Amino acid sequence: MTTSPAPHDPASPTGATGRRGPFLEGERVQLTDPKGRLHTITLGAGKQFHTHRGYLSHDDLIGSPDGSTVTNTAGVEYLALRPLLSDYVMSxxxxxxxxxxxxxxxxVAFADVFPGATVVEAGVGSGALSMSLLRAVGDHGRVHSFERRDDFATIARANAREFFGVDHPAWTVTVGDLVESLPEAVEPGTVDRVVLDMLAPWECLEVVADAxxxxxxxxxxVATATQLSRVAEAARDHGGFTEPEAWESLVRGWHLEGLAVRPQHRMHGHTGFLITTRRLAPGVTPPLRKRRPGKGYTDVSTGEALTPEDFGERPVSDKKVRRLARSLDEQSES
Incomplete structure (x- = not known):
């Protein structure tokens, strides 16, 4: 049984067509074998999926409901599901x-990307984050993506088109530098959210603040602690942003087999740091942070003194140090 691909319904949100119902020719389907191994195929009438343990016909899947099983010529049973966005991004x-x-x-959650929002993104990479942003803003929002490399932009457009089925109407991809291109793309004070995935985001704070x-x-x-620190200090020095907050997420899966319930040996560890801050109203300065001044080393890049507090260390009072030194002297004399 073959079924023609469903045309995009203008009344349906972009990407919603084909997310439910029977499998259609031209769709991507994720097959899971008895050992949990994943295989992603694109359904085509008359085609076959081969492994070293037999093959199965695509025609056996076309027209079947999502969540079906299919058995190949060697008797191996596969579970067939539409890939989620997270599955698609990883493959x-x-x-x-x-x-x-x-x-x-x-x-998406901590930046509070909402339906209808205007979002600026730089850089695009392969389009993984772009698709999540487009999902969040919907057809009535705007995602302005900026990418310096034309080849990356081409790959990102193709990946998004493959996933959504059409070119997303809310997406604009500009090949060029964010600092130079953003003022031409948006009016000042009209952007709701800005997401920067780039080597030196601190170089863009002025143009981002204007937008x-x-x-x-x-x-x-950002990928490294050095970048994290530079962004935080640049946001503070700018004066038009709230106090930045930073974190990272570590995801550890769990093995579930009868009573053998334990953490998996592998986990998604450090991938990057996230740092967020909010734009203050024009003319408003942030409340002065109460920082205890202290002597320290000098940052050769800025000439400013570095203190233990700059690295998150708790300050040690001179009085405590003198008391400890006196105690050690008395012990040595006795």
């Missing part, structure tokens, strides 16, 4: 490293 073609689903979910509406959220995804 799609990529030119650049993708933002993992665990981080994309954090970005963000008061209360708008800036969230940056």
């Amino acid at each position: 799609m073609p990529r030119g650049a490293a993708v933002v993992y689903p665990k981080d994309a979910g954090q970005i 963000l509406a008061p209360g708008g959220v800036l969230i940056c995804y």
Whole structure:
């Protein structure tokens, strides 16, 4: 039995067509074998899926409901499901490293990306985060994505088109530098959220501040602690943002087999840091942070003194040090 691909319904949200109902020709289907191994295929009339243990016909799946099983010629049974967005992201073609689903979910949630929002994203990479943002803003929002490399932008567009079935109407991809291109793409104070996935996001804070509406959220995804520190200090020095907050997420799966319930040996550890801050209203300065000044080393890049507190260490009072030194002297004399 073969079924023609369903045309995109203009009354249906982009990407919703084909997310339910029977499998259609041209759809991607994820097959899971008895050992939990995954295979993703694109259904085609008359085609076959081969492994070293027999083959199965695509025609046996076309027209079947989502969540069906199919048995190949060797008697191996496969579970067939439509891939979720997280499944698709991890298996799609990529030119650049993708933002993992665990981080994309954090970005959408903690940046509070809402339906109808205007979001600016830089850079696009392979389009993984772009698809989550498009899902969140819907057809009536806007996602302005900026990517310096044309080849990355091409891959991202193709991946999104494959997943949604059409070019998403809310998405604009600009090949170019964010600092140069953003003022031409949006009016000042009209952007609700900005997501930066780039090497030096601190270089873009001025143009981002101009684009963000008061209360708008800036969230940056960076790989190293050095980048994290630079973003935080640049946001504080700018004066137009709230005190930044930073975190990372670590996801550990669990093995579930009878009474053998334990953490899996492998986990999704460090992928990146997230740091977020919000735009203050024009002319408003953030409340002065009460920091205890102290002597320390000098940052050669800025010439400013570094203190133990800068690295999260608790300060040690001179009085305590003198008391400890006196105690040690008395012990040595006795």
